[in-house]
Amino acid sequence: MRSNLTVVDHPLVAHKITMLRNEETDSSAFRSLCQEVTLLTAYEALRHLPTEPVSVKTPITTTQSPMLQGPAPAIVGILRAGLVMVEAILTLIPHGRVGHLGLYRDPQTHEPVEYYKKLPDNIDQREVLLVDPMLATGGSAVHALDLLSAAGATKVDLLAIIGCPEGVAAVHDRYPDTAITLAALDERLNEHAYIVPGLGDAGDRIYGTK
Numbered sequence: 750m751r752s753n754l755t756v757v758d759h760p761l762v763a764h765k766i767t768m769l770r771n772e773e774t775d776s777s778a779f780r781s782l783c784q785e786v787t788l789l790t791a792y793e794a795l796r797h798l799p800t801e802p803v804s805v806k807t808p809i810t811t812t813q814s815p816m817l818q819g820p821a822p823a824i825v826g827i828l829r830a831g832l833v834m835v836e837a838i839l840t841l842i843p844h845g846r847v848g849h850l851g852l853y854r855d856p857q858t859h860e861p862v863e864y865y866k867k868l869p870d871n872i873d874q875r876e877v878l879l880v881d882p883m884l885a886t887g888g889s890a891v892h893a894l895d896l897l898s899a900a901g902a903t904k905v906d907l908l909a910i911i912g913c914p915e916g917v918a919a920v921h922d923r924y925p926d927t928a929i930t931l932a933a934l935d936e937r938l939n940e941h942a943y944i945v946p947g948l949g950d951a952g953d954r955i956y957g958t959k
């Protein structure tokens with residue numbers, strides 16, 4: 750039985766998270782660090798992907814060896830900030846199909862507002878990894894999971910860089926079977942629904958906006 754919350758415990762991940770938290774880290778370094786943390790944590794998030802033995806002829810002999818089973822996995826990024834994570838995971842799964850969900854948080858209500866949706870075909874048959882650096886109130890992740898569910902996806906996991914108990918609870922209240930992988934589980938949300946200690950606004954830090 751898989752646990753439905755994994756917080757990756759690795760010194761390299763911890764080191765890079767500290768650099769991401771640092772307000773002095775500029776956008777270029779921040780983007781690179783997001784990609785590096787995504788690669789290190791995707792290793793855990795994708796551990797369960799099913800494989801099947803195939804016949805392969807090596808220079809020495811022919812043997813049975815595992816390959817990923819089924820249609821190519823789908824990597825679905827929540828815009829904007831999830832884009833850097835999608836790019837990182839494509840280096841691991843170059844044949845992966847990519848989906849985009851455009852959501853932003855209303856500044857007053859903190860509720861997600863949807864502005865774009867494009868998902869790969871046959872999503873119901875694919876393993877889906879939903880990616881977004883921040884799991885704060887969980888509103889964006891739950892909305893994205895609702896859209897994926899409405900599109901027929903049944904095998905959906907979530908990878909975020911920093912989460913908090915409120916966000917994990919929101920996702921698991923509605924989708925108890927969704928496995929969440931985090932690089933860090935922070936303390937709480939503040940009165941503006943930002944994660945504490947967190948790293949600030951991920952999209953703004955990635956793209957140098959305010």
Ligand code: PRP
Nearest residue numbers: 828829830853854885886887888889952
């Ligand atoms: C950030 C982040 C998540 C969301 C998390 O995006 O990338 O999508 O907030 O917050 P939640 O768990 O409370 O929903 P934001 O809304 O700032 O949009 P942006 O990426 O376009 O800047």
Ligand code: URA
Nearest residue numbers: 885943944949950951
């Ligand atoms: N979105 C972010 O980018 N950061 C937070 O701390 C919360 C939501």
